[in-house]
Amino acid sequence: MAAARADPIMFSEFLQYLFTGITIGAIYALIALGFTLIYNASHVINFAQGEFLMIGGMATVSLTAMGVPMLLAIVLAVALAGLMGIALQRLAIAPAKDANVVTLIIITIGASIFIRGLAQLVWGKKYHVMPNFSGDEPIEVFGAVLNSQSLWVLGVGAVLVAVLVYFFTRTMTGKAILATSMNKDAARLVGIRTQMVLMLAFMVSALLGSIAGIVVAPITFTSYDIGIILGLKGFVAAAIGGLGSGVGAVVGGLALGVVEAMAAGYLSSDYKDAVAFSMILLVLFFMPRGLFGAKVVERV
Amino acid sequence: MNGTLARYTKKFLAITAAGLLAMSAQAADPIRIGSFLSVTGPASFLGDPELKTLEMYVEKINEEGGVLGRQLELIHYDDAGNASKARNFASRLIRSDRVDIIVGGSTTGATMAAVPLIEQAQIPFISLAGATVITTPVKKWVFKTPQSDRMAAERILTDMESRGLTKIGLISGTGGFGSSGREQTLAVAKEMGNIEVVADETYGGSDTDMTAQLTNIRGADGVQTILNFGFGQGPAIVTRNYAQLSIDLPFYQSHGVASDGFLELAGDSAEGLRLPASPLLVPASLPDSDPQKPIVEAYKSEYEARWNAKVSTFGAYAYDGLMLAVEAIEKAGTTDKAAVRDALENIQGHVGVTGTYNMSADDHNGLTADSFRILEVQNGSWKLVN
Numbered sequence: 171m172a173a174a175r176a177d178p179i180m181f182s183e184f185l186q187y188l189f190t191g192i193t194i195g196a197i198y199a200l201i202a203l204g205f206t207l208i209y210n211a212s213h214v215i216n217f218a219q220g221e222f223l224m225i226g227g228m229a230t231v232s233l234t235a236m237g238v239p240m241l242l243a244i245v246l247a248v249a250l251a252g253l254m255g256i257a258l259q260r261l262a263i264a265p266a267k268d269a270n271v272v273t274l275i276i277i278t279i280g281a282s283i284f285i286r287g288l289a290q291l292v293w294g295k296k297y298h299v300m301p302n303f304s305g306d307e308p309i310e311v312f313g314a315v316l317n318s319q320s321l322w323v324l325g326v327g328a329v330l331v332a333v334l335v336y337f338f339t340r341t342m343t344g345k346a347i348l349a350t351s352m353n354k355d356a357a358r359l360v361g362i363r364t365q366m367v368l369m370l371a372f373m374v375s376a377l378l379g380s381i382a383g384i385v386v387a388p389i390t391f392t393s394y395d396i397g398i399i400l401g402l403k404g405f406v407a408a409a410i411g412g413l414g415s416g417v418g419a420v421v422g423g424l425a426l427g428v429v430e431a432m433a434a435g436y437l438s439s440d441y442k443d444a445v446a447f448s449m450i451l452l453v454l455f456f457m458p459r460g461l462f463g464a465k466v467v468e469r470v
Numbered sequence: 471m472n473g474t475l476a477r478y479t480k481k482f483l484a485i486t487a488a489g490l491l492a493m494s495a496q497a498a499d500p501i502r503i504g505s506f507l508s509v510t511g512p513a514s515f516l517g518d519p520e521l522k523t524l525e526m527y528v529e530k531i532n533e534e535g536g537v538l539g540r541q542l543e544l545i546h547y548d549d550a551g552n553a554s555k556a557r558n559f560a561s562r563l564i565r566s567d568r569v570d571i572i573v574g575g576s577t578t579g580a581t582m583a584a585v586p587l588i589e590q591a592q593i594p595f596i597s598l599a600g601a602t603v604i605t606t607p608v609k610k611w612v613f614k615t616p617q618s619d620r621m622a623a624e625r626i627l628t629d630m631e632s633r634g635l636t637k638i639g640l641i642s643g644t645g646g647f648g649s650s651g652r653e654q655t656l657a658v659a660k661e662m663g664n665i666e667v668v669a670d671e672t673y674g675g676s677d678t679d680m681t682a683q684l685t686n687i688r689g690a691d692g693v694q695t696i697l698n699f700g701f702g703q704g705p706a707i708v709t710r711n712y713a714q715l716s717i718d719l720p721f722y723q724s725h726g727v728a729s730d731g732f733l734e735l736a737g738d739s740a741e742g743l744r745l746p747a748s749p750l751l752v753p754a755s756l757p758d759s760d761p762q763k764p765i766v767e768a769y770k771s772e773y774e775a776r777w778n779a780k781v782s783t784f785g786a787y788a789y790d791g792l793m794l795a796v797e798a799i800e801k802a803g804t805t806d807k808a809a810v811r812d813a814l815e816n817i818q819g820h821v822g823v824t825g826t827y828n829m830s831a832d833d834h835n836g837l838t839a840d841s842f843r844i845l846e847v848q849n850g851s852w853k854l855v856n
Contacts, residue, residue, distance in 0.1 A: 193679065308716065315715055390678035391706065431679075439672045439682070443674060
């Protein structure tokens with residue numbers, strides 16, 4: 171049947187799947203970057219990353235519903251998420267600082283359940299809508315259409331990646347975070363306050379997550395439990411790209427999104443998630459550290 | 471000292487016993503209606519309005535003098551959407567509360583878990599859950615008030631046929647509601663003969679983009695119309711993607727999203743789509759000749775005045791369940807379980823909020839596909855089409 175179809179239609183279909191994939195992929199990439207950031211600073215995989223996303227979207231929606239102008243609402247929501255990031259580190263991670271990494275990861279899972287429960291109490295279980303930032307009119311390219319919000323997701327994603335690269339390579343604080351991740355004791359010896367650095371990593375990661383949550387909310391809607399599945403997919407993206415690698419997070423996210431969309435389009439929508447999760451198995455089987463993961467040298 | 475205490479204890483026991491006797495004599499009086507509903511938990515959007523409806527109408531009936539001159543007593547438990555709890559509560563209602571009839575079971579799971587107990591105890595039971603399995607095949611003591619998804623599929627396909635649309639692109643959620651709706655749609659299409667399903671796509675419950683599936687459907691050979699069977703936020707995303715892709719085929723949704731909440735989520739994208747729904751969504755636009763009109767309007771205004779919340783289709787299932795039970799008890803003239811069951815099975819022309827019930831020995835639901843109204847979204851609100 172596909173062969174009977176004219177070529178331009180096939181091309182526009184392919185383009186449509188690609189657009190869909192890149193949009194979703196950019197969302198996964200932003201979430202994956204949040205994982206990467208905290209992983210770099212502490213080797214902890216923060217499973218509350220999805221909740222930052224949810225806080226960003228939900229707080230913006232409820233603030234605008236209260237009459238706060240959109241832009242101010244976004245700023246306040248991001249600030250709120252930043253505070254939650256600090257609170258998570260101070261109240262849940264810091265008290266257990268001598269615990270091993272696995273314990274800390276379990277703490278983040280507990281924290282995510284707590285935050286989700288709190289959000290359910292405050293905001294209820296309903297799904298909420300956020301309007302597109304710039305009009306509902308879709309953009310047409312070679313017969314495929316692109317939601318204008320997708321451009322926002324891609325644009326904001328690109329800006330955030332650039333800012334992060336600058337932060338880690340050019341600023342003292344960014345370098346301090348990297349130093350802490352490489353060797354905590356040595357970092358402390360040269361005068362870096364490692365607890366402070368950890369707090370900073372959680373805060374930046376929360377800011378990142380909440381901004382992602384806000385730009386994607388017009389596409390996905392938002393609700394108290396939106397963080398579960400998006401958080402999981404973001405983690406898959408981070409693992410494919412190689413935990414700890416910024417480039418890996420972006421590539422992993424985009425690859426996951428595009429593979430999912432192509433699978434839904436050309437194979438069957440039933441197998442979409444199966445294909446995505448087989449991909450992580452394959453990548454990890456042949457490249458256990460992910461596509462861009464750092465080589466690990468065991469120190470004896 | 472000990473003697474005095476013993477005397478007091480005896481006296482106290484005697485008084486308590488007398489009191490208990492008096493109480494149980496009183497308790498024999500009211501008609502006991504048992505209920506287990508998912509008031510909390512994931513299905514609370516079903517159980518909550520159902521319980522509110524039962525409470526307020528039991529009160530109202532009692533104020534008006536009760537049934538057969540006896541007061542109604544509602545005994546209800548919250549199964550929190552858990553089927554094994556539902557079974558335990560059904561057992562408690564039957565064995566220790568000794569209720570006369572059960573109206574409840576918010577979900578198909580809860581209902582089906584309780585059914586074996588109820589059949590064994592031989593007590594009339596009116597379920598508030600939708601699936602076809604509840605009353606097909608017919609179980610002697612089990613009745614239900616909502617239409618089944620098969621009727622929704624019939625109603626939608628008939629409406630499509632009447633518009634000359636015979637090639638359907640189907641997209642459905644992979645959840646229980648969506649997959650059952652998909653099966654029923656395929657079955658009904660096969661039966662009708664002239665309807666052909668040319669594309670059959672699905673999406674997961676938490677998917678955030680269905681553009682790829684819709685693109686596929688749009689590319690299917692000769693597709694004339696698209697139907698989405700699903701529940702929750704998924705259908706709203708499908709609707710938005712549909713508008714983004716500017717597909718101009720007629721678009722249908724199922725009764726699963728027939729609520730104002732869906733319109734809020736889907737926004738302008740929903741313009742022009744059709745779905746089967748309860749008349750409760752459009753009481754004002756029902757013609758005056760419609761026998762359901764006064765009942766639908768009364769239920770809506772009474773519920774909204776009492777609870778200060780929007781009325782829901784699910785609460786209406788409980789309203790119909792309670793009223794069917796009351797009519798059966800009145801017709802039977804007794805609370806004898808077998809007599810009430812027989813009366814329930816013989817109810818004809820009972821006008822409810824959901825539809826007009828005509829029960830029979832081989833139909834314990836009593837509704838036809840016509841009880842669904844086809845609504846169309848026009849200017850952001852529901853409009854009755856037929």
